[in-house]
Amino acid sequence: MRTKRSLQAAALIAAAVLLGLLTVQGTYALWSASASAAPGTVASASFDVALSAVPSGQVTNMTLANGQSANLAINPAATLSPGTSVYGGVAVTNNTNAGGTFNTTVTAGQPVMANVSGGSLAQYVTVSAKAAATAAECSATGSYAPVGSSGLVSQPVAKGGSTVFCFQASLSPAAPTTVKGQAVNITLPLTARQLCGVPGGC
Amino acid sequence: MKNSTLIKGTAAIAVGAALLLGGGGTLANWNASASQAPGTIAAGDLNVVNATSNGTWTDRNGQPVTIGTYKVVPGDKLTYTQDLTVTLVGDKMAANIATTGISATNGFTPANVSVSAPVLTVGEDPVSNPLKPTGSAQTVTATITFEFLSSTAARSDVNATYNFNNVGFTLTQVTQSGLS
Numbered sequence: 001m002r003t004k005r006s007l008q009a010a011a012l013i014a015a016a017v018l019l020g021l022l023t024v025q026g027t028y029a030l031w032s033a034s035a036s037a038a039p040g041t042v043a044s045a046s047f048d049v050a051l052s053a054v055p056s057g058q059v060t061n062m063t064l065a066n067g068q069s070a071n072l073a074i075n076p077a078a079t080l081s082p083g084t085s086v087y088g089g090v091a092v093t094n095n096t097n098a099g100g101t102f103n104t105t106v107t108a109g110q111p112v113m114a115n116v117s118g119g120s121l122a123q124y125v126t127v128s129a130k131a132a133a134t135a136a137e138c139s140a141t142g143s144y145a146p147v148g149s150s151g152l153v154s155q156p157v158a159k160g161g162s163t164v165f166c167f168q169a170s171l172s173p174a175a176p177t178t179v180k181g182q183a184v185n186i187t188l189p190l191t192a193r194q195l196c197g198v199p200g201g202c
Numbered sequence: 203m204k205n206s207t208l209i210k211g212t213a214a215i216a217v218g219a220a221l222l223l224g225g226g227g228t229l230a231n232w233n234a235s236a237s238q239a240p241g242t243i244a245a246g247d248l249n250v251v252n253a254t255s256n257g258t259w260t261d262r263n264g265q266p267v268t269i270g271t272y273k274v275v276p277g278d279k280l281t282y283t284q285d286l287t288v289t290l291v292g293d294k295m296a297a298n299i300a301t302t303g304i305s306a307t308n309g310f311t312p313a314n315v316s317v318s319a320p321v322l323t324v325g326e327d328p329v330s331n332p333l334k335p336t337g338s339a340q341t342v343t344a345t346i347t348f349e350f351l352s353s354t355a356a357r358s359d360v361n362a363t364y365n366f367n368n369v370g371f372t373l374t375q376v377t378q379s380g381l382s
Binding site for chain 1: 248249250251252256257259261262267269270271272273274275276277278279280282284286297310344346348350352353357359360361362363364365366367368369370371372373374375376377
């Protein structure tokens with residue numbers, strides 16, 4: 001009895017396998033064709049912003065090759081005396097290689113002043129800023145204003161275009177003679193940001 | 203006895219000859235013939251090829267883009283379109299068209315890009331499998347979108363690449379009633 005059942009089971013399995021194989025073979029036997037497309041490679045752009053200082057003439061990319069932020073020295077040509085101002089500026093150029101539209105805005109943050117060598121000059125110095133079209137406008141005294149909490153924001157800078165930030169450092173007429181010969185480091189953070197080009201917002 | 207055997211043999215031969223003669227008489231009766239021309243059996247056809255050697259890329263505004271030189275920025279959305287010519291011939295022909303998907307080499311941060319699977323359409327409508335012969339070649343359009351998300355922060359994925367490699371399409375005959 002046991003042998004007979006085994007034989008029956010084996011026959012059933014064999015029949016099932018045969019049926020399965022026939023089914024599979026039938027599917028493969030039908031025609032098929034294929035085609036392939038090569039859409040290519042999508043490459044992203046660089047986000048390069050070039051900085052050029054006036055009057056120092058220093059030129060750098062905003063982001064260095066190692067990914068760190070660059071430091072740009074403006075170094076005003078003149079020295080401060082009570083009641084006078086010195087000027088400097090930085091030209092910011094949108095140097096991206098983007099294929100489409102790539103507008104940016106550049107923001108100059110609030111200045112941070114630090115006395116050099118333990119001096120006390122910083123409290124008598126005020127910094128104002130303005131946006132301009134050319135660096136030559138920086139020495140024109142008009143339209144300078146203190147940098148607000150949201151910073152000084154440029155107009156949109158298109159691909160290949162540039163904008164100029166002018167800075168004015170003024171020494172209070174009330175500055176005492178004790179600050180004579182002292183120096184102050186003024187740090188102004190610059191930030192470039194891509195403008196949203198997506199309809200309906202980003 | 204010997205003569206008897208001889209006589210019997212001769213008689214047998216005579217009977218055989220008579221039978222043969224009778225057979226010859228059958229050939230002389232009416233006969234007729236006809237021929238049929240079953241005709242020629244012709245096989246149908248099944249094929250899928252790229253309608254053009256290269257598909258086209260367009261930007262979000264529908265403007266053409268040369269993908270070899272175009273550089274995407276966050277917010278860019280590019281669409282790839284490739285027309286496929288499908289040939290189906292056969293009275294019981296029916297076939298499914300499908301894509302084998304994208305096996306890309308992605309140099310972007312995955313969270314910063316959104317790439318759609320290939321979408322197959324006929325005209326404006328999604329492809330309705332199985333396709334059947336229409337009497338002429340049919341055009342199936344494959345579309346892929348690549349979006350560099352505007353949520354990309356800082357300088358993420360500058361100078362990155364996304365290589366689509368090859369995107370495959372298969373046209374496979376499906377069995378119909380009357381086929382096995």
